[in-house]
Amino acid sequence: MPYTTLISATTLNENLNNPKWIIIDARFSLANNDSGSYAYRHGHIPTARYAHLNDDLSTTITDLTGRHPLPDLTTLAKKLGAWGLCNDSQVVVYDDASGAFAARLWWLLRRVGHDNVAVLDGGIQHWQKHGYELTTQLPSVQATTFRIYSQPDLCLSATQVQNHLAQKTIKLLDARTPERYRGENEPIDPIAGHIPGALNRAFQLNIDFTGLFLPTESLRSQFKSLIGNTPAEHVVHYCGSGVTACHNLLAMESSGLLGSKLYAGSWSEWIRDKNRGIARG
Numbered sequence: 001m002p003y004t005t006l007i008s009a010t011t012l013n014e015n016l017n018n019p020k021w022i023i024i025d026a027r028f029s030l031a032n033n034d035s036g037s038y039a040y041r042h043g044h045i046p047t048a049r050y051a052h053l054n055d056d057l058s059t060t061i062t063d064l065t066g067r068h069p070l071p072d073l074t075t076l077a078k079k080l081g082a083w084g085l086c087n088d089s090q091v092v093v094y095d096d097a098s099g100a101f102a103a104r105l106w107w108l109l110r111r112v113g114h115d116n117v118a119v120l121d122g123g124i125q126h127w128q129k130h131g132y133e134l135t136t137q138l139p140s141v142q143a144t145t146f147r148i149y150s151q152p153d154l155c156l157s158a159t160q161v162q163n164h165l166a167q168k169t170i171k172l173l174d175a176r177t178p179e180r181y182r183g184e185n186e187p188i189d190p191i192a193g194h195i196p197g198a199l200n201r202a203f204q205l206n207i208d209f210t211g212l213f214l215p216t217e218s219l220r221s222q223f224k225s226l227i228g229n230t231p232a233e234h235v236v237h238y239c240g241s242g243v244t245a246c247h248n249l250l251a252m253e254s255s256g257l258l259g260s261k262l263y264a265g266s267w268s269e270w271i272r273d274k275n276r277g278i279a280r281g
Contacts, residue, residue, distance in 0.1 A: 002090060003118035005254035006213055009127045012092055012120060016046060022085050023048040026057070026102045027095045027124070030188070036095075043134040045094065045127060049083045049141065053243065057104050066269030067188070067241035068104075070155070073112055073148055080112075080146040087114065087147055094120035094127070098207045103246035107262060113149025119250060122212045155262045156236055158270060164236070165197050171230040172198040175239040175248045176267070183280035188240055191271040195238065196279040201226055203239070203247035219255035233259030238266040 003011070015021050025048040027036035033054055040050040051057055056079055058068040085091065091109060093102040102119045109117040120127065128134070156164070164170040174194050179185040181200040186192035194200070205222070208214055214222075227235055232252060237245035242264040252260050270276050 002116040003092070004115050005118055005250060006121045007092055007118040008121055009130050009132060012045075012127070013130070013132050015090075018090070020086075020089055022083065022089045022091045024083065024091065024093045024105060025050045025095070025124075026053070026093050026105050027097070028053040028101045036101075039096070041136065043136055045124065046133060046135045046137070047139045048094075049139060051079075051083075051093075051105055053101055053104065057108060064269070064272055066265045066267070066272075068243055069269075070111075070242070070264050071108070073150060076108065077112060077146045077148045080109075081144045082141070084141045084144055085114075085146050086144050089114075089116065091117040092120055093117065094123050096124050098123060098204075098211050098247075099213070099250065100203065100244050100247055103250045104243045106250055107154075107246040111151055111154050112146075113151055122210070125211055153261070155264045158263070158265055158273070158276065161195070161236065161238075161263050161270075162276065165195075170234050170236045170261075171227050172263070173201045173226070173235060173237050173245075173248055174198045174267075175201060175203040175237060175245045177202050177204070180240070189268050189271060191278065193278040193280040195267070195270055196277040198238070198279075199226060201248055203244045203251075206247060206251040213251065213254065216255050219251050220257060223252055223255065223257055227257075231259075232257040233261070235260040236263050237261070238263040238270075240266055241268045242266040 025040050025044045027039050029035040059071045093105045095102040099119045174181050181194045183193035237248045239245040
C-alpha cells in the first residue's frame, strides 16, 4: 500500500530496510540556512538523503519572483535521480518543524507526477521519542533516472490567481500567522498585508500540542468550516514564499479534501508588482 500524505514513525521504522523506500531529510531554518544540513550531518534517520530548501527545492530569485521560486523541473528530476529515486519508490520526507519544510518536497514530487510520497508525522522529534536510531553515516546511493510526469494544473500563476479572484471561482487561503495576514507584523517581506479576498488559515493550526497532525475528522471539519461549499479543487493556498502553504494543502489532502492548488509565488511574488492589490486588517 503506497503512502501519499502522512506516515507514522512506527510504519517508517518497520520499512527502514526496504530498498524501494527513499527517505529525505528536509530540515531547514529561515533564520540560518545552514542549520538543516548541519543537523543532518550530526544525526539523521538511517539512509536519509538531505534536501536543502534554497539549493535543491527552489531556484534563483529574480526581480519578478518570490523568495523561493519553484525549481526547474528537469534540474529537480536530475537531483531526484541522484538521490536514487525511481518512479516506483515510496518516498518519506521529514523535518523538525512539524512538516513545514517537508511538505514543500511532498508537493514538488506530486508536481512531477510522483504520488507515492508521505511526510513523517511528528518529524524527527517523534522518531526519537519512539527510541528509533539516528546515524551520522551518509547513505550509499545508487543513482537512477527519474522521469517527470508533469502536473501543471497543481499550481497557479499570479495572473491566474488575479483572474480567478475577479471571477470569484477560487477560495484563497493564506497560511501565515494572523498578525502577518492582517499586516500588523511583517518580519520578512518589505510590504505587509495579504492578497485581497484571501482568508487566513495559519498552518500551525494543523498540528496538535505534541507536534502531530490533528485527526482527520478535525482537519476536515475545520477546513470545511472555512471554505464552505467551495469544492476542494477550487481552493488555492499561498503563504510568504510558497513553502508553508504546502502544509495546508497536505492537511486538506490527508483529510480527504482532494485537489486544492498552490500559488507558489505567494505573497513575496505578489508584492513585486505594484499594480496588484494589497489588503490589511
